[in-house]
Amino acid sequence: MPLAPGTKLGPYEILAPLGAGGMGEVYRARDSRLGREVAVKILPQHLAGNCEALARFEREARAVAALSHPNIVVIFDLGNEGGMPFAVMELLQGETLRQQLKRMPYVPRAVAEVGLVISGALAAAHAKGIIHRDLKPENIFVSADGQIKVLDFGLARITPLSTSLESSLLTATVATTPGTILGTLAYMSPEQVRGDAAEAASDIFSLGAMLYEMATRKPAFSRPSPAETMAAILKDTPPRITAASDLDRIVSRCLEKEPHDRFPSASAVASALRVLLKRPATGKKTQSVDSIAVLPFVNADRDSNLDYLCDGITESLINNLSPIPKLRVLPRSTVFRHRGLELDLDRAIRELNVRLLLIGRIVQRDDALNVQAELIDPAADSQLWGQKYSRKLSDLSGVEEEIAREIAEVLRVKLSVADKKQLARRSTRDGEAYQLYLKGRYLWNRRTRDAVDRAIKYFQEAISRDPLYALAYAGLADCYAVLGSFAFRAPQETFPRAKAAAQRATEIDENLLEAHVTLAMVAAFFDFDGARADREFRRSVSINPSYAVAHQWYGVYLCLTEDFQQGLAELHEAQRLEPLSPMINVQLGVGYYLARRYDVAAQILRDAVEFEPSFWPAHFFLGIVYGQQREARAIEEIKTAAELSGREPLTLSGFGYILGQIGELEEAAGVLEELRARSQTEYIASYHFALLHLALGDENNSIARLKECVSEHSPYAVWLKVEPRFDPLRGDARYEILLRNVFGTEARVG
Numbered sequence: 001m002p003l004a005p006g007t008k009l010g011p012y013e014i015l016a017p018l019g020a021g022g023m024g025e026v027y028r029a030r031d032s033r034l035g036r037e038v039a040v041k042i043l044p045q046h047l048a049g050n051c052e053a054l055a056r057f058e059r060e061a062r063a064v065a066a067l068s069h070p071n072i073v074v075i076f077d078l079g080n081e082g083g084m085p086f087a088v089m090e091l092l093q094g095e096t097l098r099q100q101l102k103r104m105p106y107v108p109r110a111v112a113e114v115g116l117v118i119s120g121a122l123a124a125a126h127a128k129g130i131i132h133r134d135l136k137p138e139n140i141f142v143s144a145d146g147q148i149k150v151l152d153f154g155l156a157r158i159t160p161l162s163t164s165l166e167s168s169l170l171t172a173t174v175a176t177t178p179g180t181i182l183g184t185l186a187y188m189s190p191e192q193v194r195g196d197a198a199e200a201a202s203d204i205f206s207l208g209a210m211l212y213e214m215a216t217r218k219p220a221f222s223r224p225s226p227a228e229t230m231a232a233i234l235k236d237t238p239p240r241i242t243a244a245s246d247l248d249r250i251v252s253r254c255l256e257k258e259p260h261d262r263f264p265s266a267s268a269v270a271s272a273l274r275v276l277l278k279r280p281a282t283g284k285k286t287q288s289v290d291s292i293a294v295l296p297f298v299n300a301d302r303d304s305n306l307d308y309l310c311d312g313i314t315e316s317l318i319n320n321l322s323p324i325p326k327l328r329v330l331p332r333s334t335v336f337r338h339r340g341l342e343l344d345l346d347r348a349i350r351e352l353n354v355r356l357l358l359i360g361r362i363v364q365r366d367d368a369l370n371v372q373a374e375l376i377d378p379a380a381d382s383q384l385w386g387q388k389y390s391r392k393l394s395d396l397s398g399v400e401e402e403i404a405r406e407i408a409e410v411l412r413v414k415l416s417v418a419d420k421k422q423l424a425r426r427s428t429r430d431g432e433a434y435q436l437y438l439k440g441r442y443l444w445n446r447r448t449r450d451a452v453d454r455a456i457k458y459f460q461e462a463i464s465r466d467p468l469y470a471l472a473y474a475g476l477a478d479c480y481a482v483l484g485s486f487a488f489r490a491p492q493e494t495f496p497r498a499k500a501a502a503q504r505a506t507e508i509d510e511n512l513l514e515a516h517v518t519l520a521m522v523a524a525f526f527d528f529d530g531a532r533a534d535r536e537f538r539r540s541v542s543i544n545p546s547y548a549v550a551h552q553w554y555g556v557y558l559c560l561t562e563d564f565q566q567g568l569a570e571l572h573e574a575q576r577l578e579p580l581s582p583m584i585n586v587q588l589g590v591g592y593y594l595a596r597r598y599d600v601a602a603q604i605l606r607d608a609v610e611f612e613p614s615f616w617p618a619h620f621f622l623g624i625v626y627g628q629q630r631e632a633r634a635i636e637e638i639k640t641a642a643e644l645s646g647r648e649p650l651t652l653s654g655f656g657y658i659l660g661q662i663g664e665l666e667e668a669a670g671v672l673e674e675l676r677a678r679s680q681t682e683y684i685a686s687y688h689f690a691l692l693h694l695a696l697g698d699e700n701n702s703i704a705r706l707k708e709c710v711s712e713h714s715p716y717a718v719w720l721k722v723e724p725r726f727d728p729l730r731g732d733a734r735y736e737i738l739l740r741n742v743f744g745t746e747a748r749v750g
Contacts, residue, residue: 002017002025003017003027008081009029009040009042009079009081009084010079010081011031011032011033012029012031012032012038013029013030014027014028014029014040015027015028015037018039020044024044025041025042026039026041026042027040027042028040028091029088031088038089038091039088039089039090039091040086040088041086041087041089042084042086043085043086054085058078058085061078062078063125063128063130063153065078066128067124067125067130069120070147071117071120071121071147071149072121072124072125072149073089073092073150074089074090075088075090076089092141092143093143093144094143094144094145095141095142096137096138096139096140096141096142097137097138097141097214098136098137098138101137101213101214101217106214106215107353108247110214111214112247112273112276113273113277114148114211114214115207115250115269115273116270116273116274116277118140118148118207118210119267119273120270121150122150122203122204122207122266122269123266123267123270125153126200126203126265126266131198131199131200131202131203132150132153132203133192133198133202133203134152134184135203135207135210136184136187136210137210138152138184139151139152140210185226185229185230186209186219186220186229187209187210188206189202189205189206189233189259190205190258193233194234200265200266201259201260201262202259203266204254204262204263204265204266204269205259205262207254207266207269208220208251208252208253208255208262209254209255211251211254212238212251215241215247215251216239220238220255221233221238235257237255238255246276247276250269250273250276290326290327290355290356290411291327291329291330291354291355291356292327292328292329292330292354292355292356292357292358292407293329293330293334293348293352293354293358294314294317294318294329294335294358295359295360296311296314297309297314297359297361297362298359298360298361298362299361299362300362301363301364303364306362306364307442308439308441308442309369309438311336311441312437312441312442313371313400314332314336314360315332315441316400316438317400317403318331318332320400320403320404321358321407322546322547323544324404324407324408324411327411328354329546330352330354331548331578331581333578333581334578334579334580335352337580355378356375356376356378357376357378358373358375358376358407359376360373367392368390368392368393369390369391369392369396370388370390371390371399372386372387372388372389373388373403375407385407385410387406389402389403393431393435394431394432395431396434396435397427397429397430397433397434398427398429398434427471428462428469428471430465430466430469433462433465433466433469433472434462436458436461436462436472437458437462437471437472437475439455440459440475440476440479443455443458444475444478444482447482449483449488452479452483452488453483455475455479456476456479459472459473459475459476460476462475468508469508470508470512470515471512471514473501473502473504473515474501474502474505474512474514475514476497476501477499477501477505477514477515478498478514478518479498480495480497480498480501481495481521481522484525484526485521485525485715487650487683487684487685487687487716488683489683490683490712491526491713491715492713495522495526495713496526498518498522499518499519499526501518502516502518503515511543513540513543513547516539516543516550517537517540517547517550519536520536520539520540520550520554520557521533521553524537524553524718525715525718527713528713528717528718528742528743528744530561530743533557537550537554537557538554540554541554546577548573548574548577548578548581551571551573551574551577552570552571552581552583552584552587555568555571555574555588555591556571556587556590556591557718558570559591559595560718560719560721560722561721562721564594568588568591568592568595571587571588571591572588574587574588580611582611582612582615582617582618583617585604585607585608585618586608586615586618586621589601589602589604589605589608589618589621589622592604593624593625593724594722594723594724596724598625598629601621601625602622602626602629605621605622605625609622614644616640616644616645616648617641619637619640619644620638620650620654622637623636623638623640623641623654624638624654624725627657627661628724628725634658635655635659638651638654638655638658642655649675649678649684649685650688652671652674652688653687653688653689654691655671656668656671656672656692657691657694657695657725658695659671660695660696661695668692668695668696669696671692672689672692672696675688675689675692685709685714686706686712687705687706687714689701689705690702690703690705690709691725693705694725694728694729699732702729703732703734703735706720706729706738707738710741717738717742718742720735720738720739720742721743
């Protein structure tokens with residue numbers, strides 16, 4: 001029976017279960033003596049009386065305790081409480097290699113880097129006479145900060161060494177009956193399959209099987225049945241890894257059938273991988289067009305009041321480097337996944353696959369700030385450029401432009417007069433206005449009602465200090481666009497303000513990309529002016545073809561106007577440019593949903609949920625798609641979205657609609673009443689009421705609410721042409737009139 005929270009095992013208090021396997025149950029616990037959280041592994045009750053299982057459990061603990069290596073899980077204690085054996089280990093936050101393999105590909109260089117770490121850990125274990133015997137992706141853990149740990153020595157075999165091990169370790173060894181097969185079949189060595197004794201060479205074979213799977217995304221020997229898998233391990237040679245010949249040679253040698261044909265030791269594997277990694281990288285890194293990732297600047301003082309500066313300078317650098325000719329700059333959504341105090345360069349190099357990294361840190365000294373920046377070439381393991389800027393906070397404006405210009409010089413990219421003017425236009429000479437702008441962007445990126453309202457005040461203050469600060473106007477426009485697009489406020493209140501601010505920004509800087517995207521969104525989703533929307537979207541894409549947000553919103557709009565071929569092409573381009581953006585991936589799924597390609601939409605949205613489980617729009621639209629497919633999972637997904645969003649009206653109307661679909665009319669009516677009550681104190685879009693009336697079979701009230709939706713120029717009105725949930729109204733003359741009002745050839749608003 002699982003242990004309940006609060007259960008005490010000596011000084012350890014059980015907090016929550018973490019997982020379970022054949023040889024143990026693992027719990028998160030608190031060490032009352034040292035005030036730290038730990039992982040506690042319990043031998044299951046049905047095995048506690050089994051002498052061999054108990055000995056194996058103790059052997060694992062003693063084996064790990066005999067090791068001291070940064071890439072092997074640390075064990076703190078071993079005990080027995082009331083006949084319940086337990087081991088206490090470090091608590092790791094992160095995921096297993098198996099979980100990583102499910103969601104992300106590994107480039108050959110990254111495979112070699114992971115293999116180098118694991119082979120080093122194996123070398124340390126083998127030096128102590130400890131053979132793991134169960135290496136597999138499930139037993140390799142990647143912590144949240146990118147550190148790799150080898151886990152689960154439950155099947156470890158301890159061999160006698162010339163240098164004596166502790167007697168306690170040797171006495172824990174249990175003889176294995178000859179012919180017994182131990183391990184996980186798909187990763188076993190041929191000698192393990194035959195039931196022979198497993199030596200260090202066996203672990204090397206298992207390591208090779210893991211590296212092969214990382215490089216090819218396919219198991220080396222797994223077959224439909226255990227018998228076929230065993231035969232493949234004994235006789236078959238897997239297809240070669242064609243992506244990297246050096247890696248292929250190393251993995252192939254690890255997978256030799258005879259132990260003496262493999263590397264002589266794990267240390268030798270590590271040496272081969274180390275040599276491979278010292279060679280110049282191939283593939284994308286040798287292209288003439290350079291690529292760069294600006295990693296989030298580190299807040300070295302851990303002062304939360306400086307977080308906005310670190311994020312703001314990083315984002316400003318990304319924006320300033322993007323227009324540099326022949327330079328691919330990774331977008332914000334990709335690099336900000338590496339945000340945190342401790343910078344893990346190895347992980348960044350492995351995941352981002354760029355030629356250059358720009359890293360930096362901010363340190364406050366009295367009334368001055370030190371901004372340190374370095375440009376690194378990971379392939380050559382060298383620093384190309386480094387600089388420290390010491391400024392008073394009030395004089396910090398423009399530092400990102402200086403960094404961008406100096407990097408352009410390092411890359412021998414000659415900036416034109418127009419490029420230099422463009423950099424200058426984006427900035428302000430007023431240091432306080434610059435700080436206010438960064439605080440506004442920091443809050444805007446949170447996309448919540450309260451945060452966006454606070455951001456507006458910062459942008460307005462920045463403009464009052466510098467009336468010619470184009471970026472501040474663009475930020476203000478973005479805030480009102482979010483409030484309108486998310487229906488946080490009435491469209492008549494938000495979109496005209498967004499339009500005015502964006503137009504002022506373009507008057508100051510005619511090529512300010514962000515402002516043109518906002519103008520396109522206003523034309524599309526408020527003015528109902530398709531021709532002007534198309535011009536502005538095209539202008540945005542031409543200014544910077546690598547700006548994914550422009551492709552994203554253009555693609556959504558084209559899909560809403562039934563141009564699915566071009567719309568989906570734009571959305572796929574946005575995803576190519578920002579593959580890790582949760583919103584872009586969700587919008588791509590929405591595009592396929594609007595095109596009635598529900599199976600494709602569901603798969604894209606399932607991937608989005610798995611990649612970012614806390615992102616409520618992914619759950620919401622997955623639930624909507626499931627609803628169209630009449631799947632029972634629809635309710636659970638939309639309920640999750642409602643909880644994660646704080647019961648946003650969009651999620652509630654979607655929830656009520658699904659309830660109506662499955663005949664739960666009383667519950668659907670309850671959702672309608674909840675939104676009616678909330679409309680007394682906050683803005684609730686008429687669209688939500690129209691959807692709920694339709695779910696309850698009240699088409700007349702649904703049409704009436706949609707008329708309100710169109711008359712107030714709600715952005716939801718643009719959905720009516722293709723939104724599948726309103727299909728029951730198609731053919732109704734009143735509905736067709738509404739569509740003509742939205743999609744007429746002339747603009748409805750100036």
